[in-house]
Amino acid sequence: MEIKWYIGLAVALFCTGIIGVLTRRNSIVIFMCIELMLNAVNLLLVAFSKMHAASALGQSMPSVVSDAQIFVFFIMVVAAAEVSVGLAIIVMLYRNTHSVDVNFLNRLKN
Amino acid sequence: MNNVLQMAWLIPVLPLIGFLITGLGRKQLSRSMSGFIGSGTVFLSFLISIYVFYNVKGGNTHVAHYFDFINIPALKIGFDLQIDQLSSVFLLIITGVGFLIHVYSTSYMKAEAPKDFAKYFAFLNLFVFSMLLLVLGANYVIMFMGWEGVGLCSYLLIGYWFKNTSYNVAAKKAFIMNRIGDLGFLLAVFWLISKLGTADYHEVFTSVSKLTATDITGISLLLFVGAMGKSAQIPLYTWLPDAMAGPTPVSALIHAATMVTAGIYMIARSNLLYTMAPVTQGVVAIVGLATAILAATIALKQNDIKKVLAYSTVSQLGYMFLALGVGAYTGAVFHVMTHAFFKALLFLGAGSVIHAMSGEQDIRNMGGLKKYMNITHITFLLACLAIAGMPPFSGFFSKDEILAGAFERSPLLWGVGVAGAVMTAFYMFRLYAMTFLGKFRGTAEQEHHLHESPKAITVPLIMLAILSVIGGWIGIPEIFMHGGHRLEAFLAPVFAQSNALTEKHHLSHTTEYMLMGISVLAALVALLYAWSKFSKYQRTDTEDTGLAKVLANKWYVDELYDSIIVMPVQSLARFFSNVVEKKGIDGFVNGIGKAVNYSSRQIRLIQTGQVGTYILLMVLGILVFFIVQLFL
Amino acid sequence: MEGLMSITEILFWCLSILAMVSAILVVASKSPVHSILFLIVVFFAISGHYILLNAQFLAIVNIIVYAGAIMVLFLFVVMLMNLNAESEPKKNRILQFSGLISGGCLFLVLIAAVTKSTQATNLVHMGGGNAGLIKNLGMVLFKDYVIPFEISSILFLSAMIGAVVIGKKEK
């Protein structure tokens, strides 16, 4: 399997996420789209790691492969933390405004 | 160094001291004190001048170096005074006539408050100082100092009665017109410096060979421009008649005897340059002649006693320039001298008349004064004869010499010159007749305190009268008496270089006699005609018409200048300050500020406050970056 | 061998299509709840990919952490706010459209750039390889990556404080 397919898939997912961010107004959904982006990245990293595994480099020093997967692990960790904070913020917002619409609030402008 | 002429600095410094005393102490000094100091200092320098004169006569000329004015590698200008034949003659005229006029003033200005009186004398002394500096300076820079100094003094003295706005305007006009001339003078000096690296007479005249013809022509022309301003020649003559706003003695001293002749002095001083620049000579001659005629014509129709004299001064100055133009430098200086005498006399006489008429200056309201003020009348008459060029009065000799010189150059010049002389005779005697002959036309109470002026006035009159009678005898033409022209002999060294360049083809005696005869006769006729016509002049309020009107309005020259120079400058200034400055430059500068503000107001609208927009813009940014990085 | 390869290929494509489609549905579907569900599907698909790539550890973590924990959290929140299709007002068309376009452009640009590069055709080592096995990763994590591991705890601490500071009701 050539790496470009994986790249294509990952980038496609990523861009889908971006498009979601751009087109939706519901902050939760936007947030989910961001999660989607992160997952695309994860996939890409893993794919790359296996690509390196296939290369001579990977044979000589396997740490190259595991590094990426560890990285993915950390990404997940961070994502988890982020989610908790993000949702907390959204909930707070909802408490005050009874809306999760990102455009509902724009007191801050210009 | 131990040359006796080393102490020439006293001559100008004495009046300066007088100026300082009277000027600073004007609150304390009484009239008589300041009068005394004023005239005294001048008298002292007069004595010294005489002494100097005899020294010079003994063949001892000298350039006294006192200190460096400017001394840098590229340029050296010393504070030097030059005492030679030319300057010594002028010294005598200035201090002598100056002294008389000071004395005259002590009485004439009696009416003034003590401190104004003192101020008057301070100015007068300052003038004498500047004038002396002018003639004594050994280089053009020092001369220029005096040159502008006298301009300043004339400004101050014309505007002496500064409450009266029209007087101030006149003063301003005088100063500015002088400045125009001064610019020419300055440019000439710069030219000299840039070409020769010096402004010293001696060095300039010795190294004149380094100059190209154009240089010389240019320099001499520019100098002449300076002379135009100072000596009231076309086109810069209009200030002189207005300058009559000043007190009469001032008019006598500054605007008749001395300052206005500075131009002549300057050209005589740099005669070599002129002799080497025929073009300029032509210009000088023509301008001089033109001025002489124009002024004379105007003088024909003036009714203000001083105005008439003013215009006659202008025209006489024209004669002097004619002389210079035709290379008769001695003649010019000679005429300066005689003119100084009789014109000063005329003015002082006029002053005495005005004094008697308690301020009245219009000759139409005078007449028949001869039975009230005898001395004035006599002296005035003598002066008129002198200026009209009647032999053996001084004017005759000088004017004759000029005309002769003119004839040598071209008969045409001579012809016009004679015409001018005729007019002179005419208007002078018109003036004389209307003032002294006939019956009195003034008001009753004017008549009732008509009186002869006091000693302090009459004595100078008499002195000057004598001078204007005999003053000419130092310059008797060869044909009358061999070696009669002592002045020429005396001045010869000054003009030696020029004379060397011009070969003298002498007129035959017969022609000379003829010329004299013609001019004198013509003048005499005009004189008699005027005498008869105006001796029983009656006031008629008929409007002048045609040429007469034009003459009465001085050919509308002032109006002309107003419309072609003053108005445009004013409007240009207005345009600059209102349009170019406000709208243009400052507008542009403020425009930048406005632009910043405007763009700020616009740009901040990008900040819509909506996350969607922000991220969209970010994504666009990302696209741009990718394209720049990957595909460019 | 041939067959095996082809099977993985087939699986790859199936998973990819599944992932893409559900990803698009995440974005497209009106109701947040649906989006969440579709997102879970995406995650499963990606986990499938991990398995294909023999990254078992990540596959599991992905299922547990993401699909399990995070998404459930999302679900809770959405339910809590009982948001439904109508709750989201329409976004103005131009913005949506331009969003779509620019996203697409980004995709194209990236792809174009990648295809330009020589590395695009490198082969990926499907199956095999034991780097992704839990044991090995565990070793690496606690040997080489102990520092970041510890440090990330700070992350959680601050997240926790955040939850307190923001979530706690003011008195």
Next chain:
Amino acid sequence: MNAILFTAIWGVVMMLGGAFIKSKTTPKYLAIFGLILIIIFNGLELSSGTPLLMVDVKNMLVLNSFNLTFINVALGCTLLYFLLNGRDIEKVGEHVSEYFALIFFVLCGITIISAFNTLLMLFIGIEIVSIPLYILTGSDKRNLKSNEAALKYFLMGAFSTGLMLLGIAFLYGGSETGSFFIGNIISGNEEMPAMIAIGLVLLLISMSFKVSAAPFHFWTPDVYDGAPAVFTSFMATIVKAAAFFAFARLFENAFGNMHQQWQMLIVILIAATLLIGNLTAVFQQSVKRMLAYSSIAQAGFMLFALFALNNMAKEGLVLYAAAYSLASIGIFAILIKMKDYTIDGFNGLAKQQPVLAITATVFLLSLTGIPLTAGFQSKFYMLLAAVQNGHHIWLVILAVLCAAISAYYYFRIIQAVYFKESAETEILVEYITPSFKIVLVITALLIIVLGMFPYFLTNWLYY
């Protein structure tokens, strides 16, 4: 190393303290005390070169005199920040010690991102910095502006994180060595492969987002404006400086040897940032928001460090960080005391509070870059670096013109302070303690001293 550990530890201490300490004022003193300790430890490490406790970081962090100096600057500024704003932090909400804890965590993150050596550390560090900031931004719960700011900040921050990760992924994939160590991502300075390029651009973008460089600055004004002023002051100064430091560190070590190939991007960034920042600031009426924009403008200047990427630039960056942080902290501290955040709120301050007035003037002059202030020296170093680099002199000229524009809005405040009159009756500022004034004066003096003798600071870099 000390700094990282102790900030983390002290963060925990503060957190637990929150559970036990009821008094509102105690946490402040606790925090200040802890911070002083940390500074001392870090200072020791800087001077002795050996940390208090050795930890094998597997070369994931590198602590040389350079970044230790920077860390010390950051910590020192934070100390001043505490001293000046302690009371105001107490005013924000009831979780005082939690706020301090978060700030300590941020500091921890700052130390990490100024010492990172692998992309992983960079990533984690940045997250450790960001997440507490999201919270602090939203900490004024009742205030909708604060909420809004928090949401915006969070969403956009997360987005940029995504970009960054994609970038990292591409770098990993594209690099020959397949390593996350910034030193050996690329080898040699050949034409960089496409994937590396993608990764570079994405990293560049996400970093420019963090340092709020146009056109990725949009979050800045809103967040700075919405967040509680105290925390704005912290975010806008120390955090931003740290982000810059990380930015420079990353790009110098990772991509330094192919500088020419991406310099153009920096040029665009600088131009855009300078223009947008300055121009937009001109029209602002609220000083708080104006300062937000001005911080963008200042970022434009700091970017010259990446433009030049030479020693002068590194010195300049540290100097700039110090100068800019000091001045901004000071001016924010004064702003927070004001009743009215608009420019007119400052009218006639000089009469009522001469000390505040004079110090404010010093801070503003420094921000403008008037000689004899640290602000000038830092700008001067940046320009030196840029000119030394030799390319795009026009950019330098643009920069100084923008500096002139910046004078325009900074001096509006000075004018208000000195030359405008306030209604005599109204009191412009709430109560001010003498100690506050003293600290202000100290800050001002620091600025002036740095302005005259910048080498007091820069010499440490080569300690």
Next chain:
Amino acid sequence: MDPKNIWITFPELLTWFPLVAGLAAFAIRKEKTVKAWALLSAIITLAISVVSLVYADNTKYFYLNNVSYFWLKYLGSNFTLGLDGMGQLLTALTAVSFPVIFIATQKTGYKNANVFYGLMLLTQAGLMGVFAAKDVLVFYFFWELAVIPAYFLCSRWGGEKRIQATFKFFLYTFTGSLLMLVGIIYVYMHTNATPYAEHSFGMNAFYSAILSTTEQNWLFCLFFIAFAIKMPVFPFHTWQPDTYEQAPAATTMVLSGVMVKMGVFAVIRWILPVFPDAVNKFDHIVIGLSVTGMIYASLIAIKQDDLKRFVAWSSIAHIGLMCAAIFTTGQIGLQGVMIQMFSHGINIIGMWIVVDLIEKQAGTRKISELGGIAHKVPSLTIFLVIIALANIALPLTNAFVGEFMMFSGLFKFSVLYTAVAGLSIILAAVYTLNMVQKVFYGEVNSITEKMQEISLGQKMVLSVLLIFIFLFGVYPQPLFDLTKDTVVTLLTRFK
């Protein structure tokens, strides 16, 4: 003289003393005391500068007039101060002008006078530093140090429109100096190494910097704009009339009397030697601008109705001539500039003093509203007339020497420019006499009715100025001897 046993040098004294005195002044609360203090320190400074003039000869007393210690060692910038002829001249001018100004404005009261006088003295320090700096960076520092206090002075104690006007002034100069800064840095990058740094900000290093012609050209522009704004040269002058009009009298005197010279000085010190080729390239443009400016300003001066604006415009006209003369790069012209810098300072300060006295007494500056002052206050009239005439360069006054030489230098350079510029001589007479006539002559009116004789102190100050005017009008040689060497060495770069 052995440098070891010199513990302080004149440039240091001249710079630090006003600085310290200024800082001290802030602490003095009582108005009378602070005034006395300021005056005292100004006089001491004057004394110092007089002494330094005695030791002006750098061949003998080099170590008394030059000092240098390490500053930004590793940037190659040392804190170098030195007084050459030109420096001596201008520090002397600064030293003279401040006591004069203080005495002349003694009567004026200020709220928080301590700040006012403190800032004034700081300005003085800045000016001194500018004139003494032998290191570009030091120069730049003092350049700003001089401007900032001036800015505060103007916008704190000025007229109604002061804030905008002076802010304009500030932005103008600030922009200029920033551009110059870029230029400085660029040149710096082309200087030779020093023991501690690879480049140097030292003056000599700058003089020997290697720059291609194109580089010189645009660097010249950067520098010249900064200085042109300060001088100011048409068309960078628009800040000046407003600022002079709005600024408090004392500050205006400093601005126009001394600070304007900063620009002229800087051109001579930093542009001519560093960019000789560019100077030769741009001379026609610059001189053209200056000459245009002279005529332009003179014409506008004719139309001014506000005394202060009137003086401002006339000043612009005169500065134009100086700028033109500099770029003739001829000995005569430059010597003219040297002496004119001093003379113009004296004269313009005199003008301002008189204007200020009139405003204080009559309560208006409108020329059209005044008149007949000559009756009420003859002494004032005399002073003004003399100063005004000196201002339009009447012979035997100081300005004549300068203008004479500058014009003849210009003539050497180009006849055309001289002829055009010469018109300004006439125009100067026109506007000056207009003003004198309208303000001083004519009938007394209701406004001038209430004016009284000026105080003895003011008389004395003005008399001092008159002494300067006439002394250097008759015997300017000392000034030439002072500055000769500066000019000669400068011109060696234009062989």
